[in-house]
Every structure is written in C-alpha cells, then in structure tokens.
Amino acid sequence: MFLTEKKDAKEIDEALNKYKRIGIVGCASCASVCLTGGSKEVKEMEKHLVNIGKEVPFTISIDEPCDKRVLKEDIRFVEDELADTEAILVLSCGTGVQTIGEYTDKKVVTGVDSRYIAQTEHIGEYNALCGGCDECRLNFTGGVCTVTLCPKGLLNGPCEGHNGINCEVAEESKCVFMKSYENMSKFFEEENLSRIFSPRDYSRTIKRKI
C-alpha cells in the first residue's frame, strides 16, 4: 500500500482559491485503507468545500485512480459533471493525482501528502520497508532492506553512530544491520556476510517516461 496523509485544509483552500466548481475524486484502494481518500473522507471534504462557498458538481471514489484502465472506466459515470467542473480535488497519492490530471486535462489539486510504500500494522500504524530503489538487494541482506530501514540508507553498515543497541537516528529502533546480520547468520549465508556492496548505480533511477 502507498501511504498518504491528509493535508492541512488551509493549503487545500489556498490551492482552490480561484476555482468555484470543484469535483472530488477519492481512491478506494490505498488512500481508503489509510483513511485519507475513502468514501467517508470524500464526503467530509465535500462538506468542507460547501462550507467555504464552493460548488461540488460531483464526487466519486475510483478503485485505483493510478490505473489508467480503471480510471477511464469509472470516470465515465461523472462525464457530464466533469465537463462543467473547473478543478478536481484528488484524495489519492501523487500518482493518482497526476494520472487524473493527465487524463482529464483539468486543474488538479491534491488533498493529501504522499509518504511511502507501507506495511500496515494496524489502521493508523504503518512501517516503511521498501523504498522502491530500483535494485533489490534483499537476497543478499538477510531479507531486510538496509537502504530503506537505515536512516542513512547505507549499503554497507552499520554506521559508527549506534550505541550497540539502538539506531543513532531512530533511537527507539534496533540498528537494521544487526537484524540483517542475525538473519544471515541464522541461514548460514557466509557469502552474503562477507559481501561488500559497490556504490549504488543511480543511472538506473532516472529511466522514467516523462
């Protein structure tokens, strides 16, 4: 799941300041799970916009607004209202916002902050385990991602800053390299224990279609 957090209403209001007729699109997938863009949040946002004097021609929750195929199908239900809308407030991650902007060619405003790919512990409690860094090293690190879980994103750790138990930065957490070491030892991964990672190849990270 991709974790999002609600934005401050003031920022949303300012972004929508010069628009009167505003549609609202929610996300029935990730943003719904983290209570930022489900049908309840869409209703709350509609109420808020009406309270500050806006018109809301439509509201809709799309299963996956980041998936163009799903978006094309679902957006047809509000086709007429969309034509008469000045801006769309999107309650989904940045991918959903941009997909809707690209597809509708309307002004889009995001109502949430995009955080990270998250593991859900409980509703409201999430962990970042994967940073989507283009080159997965989990096969060599005892199955824990040091790039994501180490605040310094080190490949070859630990750093000198831990106190023997806890991380220098995330003081309540154990150093991830200790976990990595324990896992590799547990599974007798001698080759991985002695491995030294070369510096990351960042040329891989810019191969994005723009």
Place this chain on the structure above:
Amino acid sequence: MKIIPQIETPAGENYIDFEENLSKLIEGIKYKGKKFGLNGAGAGDAIGSYSVVIEQNFGINALLLCNDLKNRHNNNLNIIYAFNMRDKNRVAILSDLITFEQLGLKNIIISEGLHPLKTVFYAAKPVYDIDVLGLSSIIKTGFPLLKDNDYVNNFSLFNLGVVVGISTPADFLKIKKLSKIGVDRFIINYFGDNLDINIINYIKAEKKPVFIFINESNVKSTLEEFIKKNLELNVDGIIIKILNEKSNIFTQD
C-alpha cells in the same frame, strides 16, 4: 598513548585568528603530553609526534586549513583531514581526494557522519552516496568510479583511518572487511560501556592502530582521569573533538 585534538573549521571566526589560536592549542598539547608523562604522542608512527585532526563541516574549507597548517608548521605537525559521507557525493569526494594528494598530504579519517537530524542542519538532505566501506575500496583497491575513463588514482598511499562502532557482531564484521581492504587505522566512536574488547584485540592482532574518538563534552572527568580510565583498553591514542580552540580540555589545567 597519543592525545589528538579534532576541531571543525570555523564559520564565524576570523580565519587568521583561528589559525593562530590553533597553533597555541598545539603547543598546549605538547605541554600536556609532557605533564602526563605520555609520549605525547608516539614518535615514529605514521600519525607522528604531534597531530591535529581538521574536520570539514560547514565552516571554511578544511583542505585550505590543512594546507596552511602544513606550510606554517614545516611538516612538524601531522595533519589529518576528517570528512564524512553525509555531505558530499562521489564526485565531490573524488575532487577532495585529488586535491589532498596534490597538496602532499596523506592522513585522512572518514566516517559515515552524524545524520542531519542530529545537527543544527536538521532539515538538510543527507547525501550518503557512498559509504565508508565503498570509499575505502576506492582508496585502497582502486575500485573504479568513472565510466569509460582511464583516470587511475594514487590514493592507496594515503594513511586511511575509519571511524567505527565496536559493540556488535555487525560492527566486527564490518571491521574485518575494512581490515581486509587495507584500512590503516581504526577510530572507535566512544560511548562509554558497550565496547567489545574482542574487537579491539582483533584490530591489534591485525597490527593496526586503534584510537578512541570522543566529544569533549562527553568527557565527564579531567583529561588525566579519562586517559587513566581507558589505559586498560590498550588503545594507541585518544582523539578528542573540541568545540573551541581557545578554551578546551587541552588548555585548561
């Protein structure tokens, strides 16, 4: 047992004044060395008789200061350049190393570096483009950094020190890798207890010098008491980071 001050380059202070005060500090260390009956610092070692660690932070360029100190002290002072992986990417680090080598300097200490969240620059984006193991490989084994380029570095002759933790099996593993690569000395980030003496013994068995690194503010006793307390660790020296070259643990009686 050597005692070595480490200081960051100044930000708001007049550079000439700073350099003069730093020279006074170095004289103060010589005095303290004699007073404690220490060998002040171990003549004959690559780090030499009297040493100072110049740490790059947000103040003036540390390489500039290293070069000035070298010229001013006529090679009678071992100058050690300390920098971290937090502030520069591989391009900037390579430039520093080339400059350092061209200036005829040889001693460097590298660390991953305190995360910006723990500094006054809490909102800065940390770099950590490469880590100390990666950089040690580049320095000591000539691991290539440049694509389709015939540049070959001469860094293998550097005296390379690396700041490490020595509390956990993961630290031990990292130290073994660093030692295998050819790192010349180890500097232990000191937290008090929680030290695994076996790791120090391993480093000593590898015939590599070991130093303790500590911030002056964490020395909760006099310098003499702190040195005595840590004699049993059998380390080769203590690097003490001072905050003010005019008033510090070395200049106070």
